[in-house]
Amino acid sequence: MKINEVAKLTGLPISTLRFYERKNIIPDKFVQRDEHNYRVYSEEIVDFLDDVKTLLSVNFSIEEISLLVNQELNLSYEAKKKSVEQKIKELEDIQKQLKKSKAFLHAVLDGTANFQTKC
Amino acid sequence: MKINEVAKLTGLPISTLRFYERKNIIPDKFVQRDEHNYRVYSEEIVDFLDDVKTLLSVNFSIEEISLLVNQELNLSYEAKKKSVEQKIKELEDIQKQLKKSKAFLHAVLDGTANFQTKC
DNA sequence: ATGAACTATGAACCTAGGTTTATAGCAAGC
DNA sequence: GCTTGCTATAAACCTAGGTTCATAGTTCAT
Numbered sequence: 001m002k003i004n005e006v007a008k009l010t011g012l013p014i015s016t017l018r019f020y021e022r023k024n025i026i027p028d029k030f031v032q033r034d035e036h037n038y039r040v041y042s043e044e045i046v047d048f049l050d051d052v053k054t055l056l057s058v059n060f061s062i063e064e065i066s067l068l069v070n071q072e073l074n075l076s077y078e079a080k081k082k083s084v085e086q087k088i089k090e091l092e093d094i095q096k097q098l099k100k101s102k103a104f105l106h107a108v109l110d111g112t113a114n115f116q117t118k119c
Numbered sequence: 120m121k122i123n124e125v126a127k128l129t130g131l132p133i134s135t136l137r138f139y140e141r142k143n144i145i146p147d148k149f150v151q152r153d154e155h156n157y158r159v160y161s162e163e164i165v166d167f168l169d170d171v172k173t174l175l176s177v178n179f180s181i182e183e184i185s186l187l188v189n190q191e192l193n194l195s196y197e198a199k200k201k202s203v204e205q206k207i208k209e210l211e212d213i214q215k216q217l218k219k220s221k222a223f224l225h226a227v228l229d230g231t232a233n234f235q236t237k238c
Numbered sequence: 239a240t241g242a243a244c245t246a247t248g249a250a251c252c253t254a255g256g257t258t259t260a261t262a263g264c265a266a267g268c
Numbered sequence: 269g270c271t272t273g274c275t276a277t278a279a280a281c282c283t284a285g286g287t288t289c290a291t292a293g294t295t296c297a298t
Contacts, residue, residue, distance in 0.1 A: 003275075004275085013256085013257080014274095015257055016257085018276090019255075019257085036264060036265095036275080036276090037276065038274090038275055038276075057216075057220065058221075058223055062255070063254095081228065084227050084228055088221060088225070088228075091217055091220055091221050091224070094217060095214065095217055097176075098213060098214055101178060101210055102177075102207060104173065105206055105207050105210070109200065109204070121244080121245080122244090122246095123244070132287080134287055134288080135285085135286065137246090137247090138285075138286060142285090155245080155246090155293075155294060155295095156247095157246075158245085175285090180284075180285090181285070182284095
């Protein structure tokens with residue numbers, strides 16, 4: 001598969017595919033080079049990139065994904081579990097903050113926030 | 120009050136105070152210049168900046184704050200109410216996405232996500 | 239009255255996750 | 269064999285919310 005086909009199958013722009021490679025989150029086993037230096041992807045790249053999209057959507061950074069991908073061998077199940085649990089905690093913190101923010105905005109609408117008088 | 124005192128009272132770095140002014144979210148009534156071009160702030164700036172901090176924390180952008188602040192006169196109560204309601208909707212969208220993300224990560228921990236096998 | 243501390247400005251720099259541009263080498267259809 | 273299209277790279281650009289730097293004028297304490 002050449003890069004254009006991967007882009008079509010994953011919905012990711014070609015520029016993003018090259019960017020991910022630069023960021024070191026595409027293992028070599030998914031992408032080789034042909035005799036003219038063109039990228040040649042294996043079929044499994046599609047599922048792999050779907051995983052990457054999912055991780056990004058659940059608030060993993062590219063750097064964190066890079067760690068998961070590249071330390072694959074020495075990263076134990078326990079370590080991966082910890083990473084996921086940590087991420088869940090982060091999401092819960094964001095949820096708490098969001099809840100407060102919503103309460104504040106509702107108070108503004110109700111006129112119970114002392115904010116309106118100033119702004 | 121000079122900029123250093125405002126920084127101490129609000130906890131905002133001096134650089135941020137100057138940055139906010141550049142971004143046009145500090146009304147003139149809160150900041151004048153003395154004979155040497157030094158900024159001279161009124162006492163009310165502190166409460167005003169607390170409001171700004173609150174708005175930023177509930178997901179308003181500096182540009183949105185600028186609109187609220189600068190169109191103060193021609194922005195009706197209804198328009199402001201709409202702006203707050205819109206922001207609440209945005210927060211709710213983020214909440215929904217966050218909920219999905221957490222569910223996904225829990226599924227990963229449970230082993231019910233088909234993701235682990237690949238990564 | 240002089241050196242340290244405070245103020246000012248514009249411009250460059252920072253992170254994150256990409257996108258765009260300039261330039262050049264292959265490829266495929268007519 | 270030529271034109272259009274695909275591929276490659278490095279480097280610059282983008283947004284947002286700031287921070288840092290270089291340079292210059294001001295003020296305070298000794």
